[in-house]
Amino acid sequence: MSVEFLWHERPKPARGPKPALTLDRIADAAIAIADAEGLAAVSMQRVAADLGYTKMSLYRYLPGKAELVAAMLERGIGPAPDLSDRPWRAALTAWATTLLGRYFGHAWSLEASTGNRAIGPVELSWMESALKVLPDGLTGGERMDAIATIAGHVRAIAAQKGGEEQLTAAMTLVLREHADRFPAVAAALADAGAPDQAFTFGLDRILDGLEVLLERRV
Template sequence: MTDAEHPDSPALPHAHAVTWGVAALPHRGPKRELSTERIVEAAIEIADADGLEAVSMGRVAASLGAAPMSLYRYVTGKDGLLLLMYDAASEVVVPGAGSTWRERLREWAMFVRASYDAHPWLADLPPSSIPTTPNRLAILEAGLAAIEDVDEPYDAKLPTLLLLLGYIGLYAKASSNADVDDAVRRALPELVTDERFPLLAPAVRAGVFELRDTDRDVGFGFGLSRLLDGIERWLERKADGDELEQLPTGITTDKHVREAAKLVEKARAELRDAEKKAADAVARAADRLRAAESKAEAAAEKEAAKAAVKAAKAEAKAKK
């Protein structure tokens, strides 16, 4: 099926037309080895091995033993190739074996996450609010199937799925250590000081940023469970008022806002200092009281011992 067969259909960019199967096939030259599918597969292999930045038309062509210009008969350029890669790597099959909406939605999230684990560069291409390729839309279709029996309208279900998709993509990006300089990571316990980061510094010294194989799974599961807790609570309370007023983008650089934030941080630092002094005062007072109690107990024991000796002497004298 091509655009020529459906002249009333809106004209799609070439890469999108390819994903939807409505692009006209290129005229094949003497070499029949090339195809859009082979080009996309080669690009995905490069991205999986060396990251998205390693993908170029030249390198893809070299991996296929072809001239770079020959690729342009199948893809319009790198942007089109990236979109085709994005859609191809987003093919997710979800069994849908859970018995409750929460079990099915958790399974859906885990299968989507597996695609990000298989292709970490997917996190560099975050999902948009309107997915436009078949496989990205199929992910939403599977998500809707997971919560099909939830009595909520689509304008509530779709934002819920986009929330989870955003979490999956952002977690994949945030939990990657590919761009972290190991020397800098090891230096963080010294760089993150108590003066500048009083709440974070103890955690850094305790090794919160040390590399552990289990961290990604534990952290992802924890975050996903908390999101599902929130969705479940939202379904239970059936309350409105979730809308938030959008702040102007310039508010982050507003002079008065920044000054107010500095005052708040100064007040927090002073409060922490006062709380520390109070805790020290309590500890010292407790030590003094315990010392006084120990001294009083020792004096009482001494007096009791004296009284006992005196009583023993009196008893002995009386027997004589």
């Protein structure tokens, strides 16, 4: 996969009419398809047709579908939030909450951001912004692992959007008649709060662990 097109701006023609298409316009058309029908529905042919162009027209802007998906991810996830002038815990909470919202906005981005793929400047800027707010006291590997753990938690919650509420409803239904067989589940469920608290709870525990680790090293 070629990633150069993600990292270098195309030179603008000095003369003549402006190009009819742009990489952003192509990516936006592909995103609209993926938002409505899923990533599998995206193809060079489909995007070109939706834009009113031939498939070959798109190859002037990117090599193929893998690169198209990379461009979609850059465009769909968008820039990281401004974390300046915030304590590190508040900054990482804002980072994780914003990322979760971006995943919720484009469910296909979870699939698009896995496996062997191209990494663009926007995606790398998310890593940069998070690493910059971590306090001193961690090794380079620990800093990378800390962000990977937070990002993994965000992805896990994004992947089960709506699923936790459905699971709670299903368990509540069967426990009406079988609570005596699963008393621990029934007790925990009866005392549980809103089903969407897993994100905040998990993130806070990750940050608590980092804080304890840093305090031990003082």
